[in-house]
Amino acid sequence: MSSKQQILNKVRQALSDKQNRAPYPVYDTAEYVAKPRVEGGSAEQVFRRNFAAVHGIVVGDFEELKAVLAKQPLKKGCCDPALTAKLQGLHIEWESEFNRNKFDEYDIGVTFASGAVAETGSLMLKDRATADRLSALAPWVHVAVLKRSEIYLTLPEALQRLGDDPNVILVTGPSKTADVEGILIEGVHGPGVQIAWLVD
């Protein structure tokens, strides 16, 4: 008998004498929405507040993006080819494909987001819509281009939008650790600067 059969049999046997099995409880996912976090304005306003709270940066237009990026020493970037036209005049040398052999040379990556969660201050990145997972991860700065209409107010709402994409990730601010004495340090393996660029 295979281990699979053996384990499934053991599980069945373990529960065979259980007369009244615990039922699935009746509950509303809305109970798990943190009310104080979703109050005070539109989904966009709530997202802006909560994304800032996790040290993410929201920019509302290209001029704002330009101002934020001017504070970073950026030479080379990797950009979704569908976005390169929008990113001229930044004095960054753009490449449209992430070259694995030069992974350490990219200072910035620009990709599409597939949504956002206002409640948690998270960007939603889906594999099919992301030009390359590595452009959203390896460079120090990541810019996710987010449609205002795709900001979902609560986590339960966002979970309904996971769909059939094989890899969906919620990115809640820059990468971080508190492993050394509980002190928060940002930019561990992923980006140290996480930007959401809102577009219509």
Next chain:
Amino acid sequence: MNTEIPSHGQPIDRFAAAISGEVYESVHSSSAIKSDKRQALLAGDYPNPKHLREIAGQIKQHTLESLDKYLPQAVESLERNGVRVHFAANGEEARQIIGSLLAARGAKKVVKSKSMATEEIHLNDYLAANGVDCIETDLGEFIVQIDGDHPSHIVTPIIHKNRRQIAKSFEKHGLGAYNDDPETITRRARKFMRDKYMSADAGITGANFVVAETGRLVLVTNEGNSRFSLAAPKLHIALVGIEKLVPSDRDLSVFLNLLVRSATGQQFTAYTEFISGPHASGQPSGPEEMHVVFLDNGRSDILAGDCREILRCIRCGACLNICPVYRQASGHAYRSVYPGPIGAVLSPLLAGEKFPSLADLPKASSLCGACNDACPVNIPIPDLLLRLRDKGKREHAPLASRGVPPMGGFAGLASQPALWKGALLAGHVMNYFPVEWVPVPPLSKWTAQRTLPEFRGGEFRKWWKQRRQR
């Protein structure tokens, strides 16, 4: 791990006495801070967190008691998503499956994302012995790995180390000259790890949850290490305990909200990844091939027993942080992969035939109940500890009764009303001479550190008599 059992006294007391002031300070202060943050966050975000924990516990309990339905459903969903599913009855089998999956692709370099299941089967040692270079990518786990140490906490593996110790390790392992600035330490780890990710043939992870209905694996991390382990390498292997299932996607809002708040006192982790298969077709990065190895390793036996509630555990570590015993003794005192209150139940159970070697752990508790109150899935840990104490006694495990004074005399006294009454009268005499003089060894051990309150025995019996007369 030091699994050697000291020859006398309670093992955990001896470990607690042996830890240095530095370790004690690190463990005590970090766990206290985490507990405070957790409580403040839950109270600030929800009007009735207790109710939310109870629901979460009920969902998990339901899932476990219907595992004969959900486990086959999960297999079907995963396979539908293009994931290859394997089953491992024990650690040995899990190691072999993972070893042969790596060998089939000629994978010699592996990046691993923090996973308690892989700790449980001692995967790193196995891979090293088989010529596979496997690097822990979580900063804490990486430090544990280069030190040849073991994690002392399930969420914050190096809670027992301070920055000076870490800086010394980095210096010793060629990661730059001594520098104990946490930011410098982190940047050095970042730099070191990036080449490892890019050149790795495979990424190994655990899973925080697996959704039976959709076959989604959920992974939460803060550092982005699991994301990197699933971005650069072409092979993904996930080792998952069979108890990790939840019924449907909607339940994730319950567990993600409670897990993260309970684990690190954050409202959400930086990276929450929902993986249901290899990368999307045509994508340049991400795994081409994905395998899930379901691990039993004693879990189905626990499911059959009277402590199955322990399988609800979502590994948040809140019970460690709040536990007065854990704060004193630190994680290594539990001599197993899972420390703290959860470990005091889970480790002896997972030990199977070796239960007697850990039979003292269920006794390392004052049954204060703080662990139950902190648990996001409402596991009645104190009840389970009592059941295991009973098991230890019934099976005559020597460690289960070590250090316990013989209770035969008390039992005789308590079961004969006349003798008991006499003893109560005699008790008043105790108020007139110092108990430290009592030459009975088990008693003097107790009184050496504690002051006995004034004896006021018999009051209840008096009150009861008067109450009936009225």
